[in-house]
Amino acid sequence: xxxxxxxxxxxxxxxxxxxxxxxxxxxxxxxxxxxxxxxxxxxxxxxxxxxxxxxxxxxxxxxxxxxxxxxxxxxxxxxxxxxxxxxxxxxxxxxxxxxxxxxxxxxxxxxxxxxxxxxxxxxxxxxxxxxxxxxxxxxxxxxxxxxxxxxxxxxxxxxxxxxxxxxxxxxxxxxxxxxxxxxxxxxxxxxxxxxxxxxxxxxxxxxxxxxxxxxxxxx
Numbered sequence: 685x686x687x688x689x690x691x692x693x694x695x696x697x698x699x700x701x702x703x704x705x706x707x708x709x710x711x712x713x714x715x716x717x718x719x720x721x722x723x724x725x726x727x728x729x730x731x732x733x734x735x736x737x738x739x740x741x742x743x744x745x746x747x748x749x750x751x752x753x754x755x756x757x758x759x760x761x762x763x764x765x766x767x768x769x770x771x772x773x774x775x776x777x778x779x780x781x782x783x784x785x786x787x788x789x790x791x792x793x794x795x796x797x798x799x800x801x802x803x804x805x806x807x808x809x810x811x812x813x814x815x816x817x818x819x820x821x822x823x824x825x826x827x828x829x830x831x832x833x834x835x836x837x838x839x840x841x842x843x844x845x846x847x848x849x850x851x852x853x854x855x856x857x858x859x860x861x862x863x864x865x866x867x868x869x870x871x872x873x874x875x876x877x878x879x880x881x882x883x884x885x886x887x888x889x890x891x892x893x894x895x896x897x898x899x900x901x902x903x
Contacts, residue, residue: 778817
């Protein structure tokens, strides 16, 4: 059977979500890796699924243990029906939580020319690693989009560039000026992750088949 799932990242605004179609023959381990790709994450942290009151996931040294091998638990095992929901947690330190909602179940196997898993739609890029969790991400996003701090950082950079344009090649030899310039540039670069708009669905769908095959081969 085919499942249509909607993944919504909790406690994040504007909403970050993905809609994906996949076969219920996929395992919990497969779904974990697909979610990582859909969110743009690197699988560097611990995770778990909470389904029907039980925890599932891939066990790692130092992480939680699970009663079942995630690679041997197919999604069909749960007999999902709309509008059931379950939870995916990632990076327990920062606390990312994805609500996974079953939107549709089609009682048919995928056709030969039908690509699964396949991302049907999505909105907003996933938060980058190291941004500190939902609350810290909201604060950093607000700062990144704030014109006040942006203007101050741009003024610091432009002031140095003007002096260079006027022939002052030693402007950065001054310790304070150099420090202010480097700090402003660093802050401007840090904004990039928060200024991205849209969700690169086509690129994700191009990568999904290879990632899915690689994931299965590594188990």
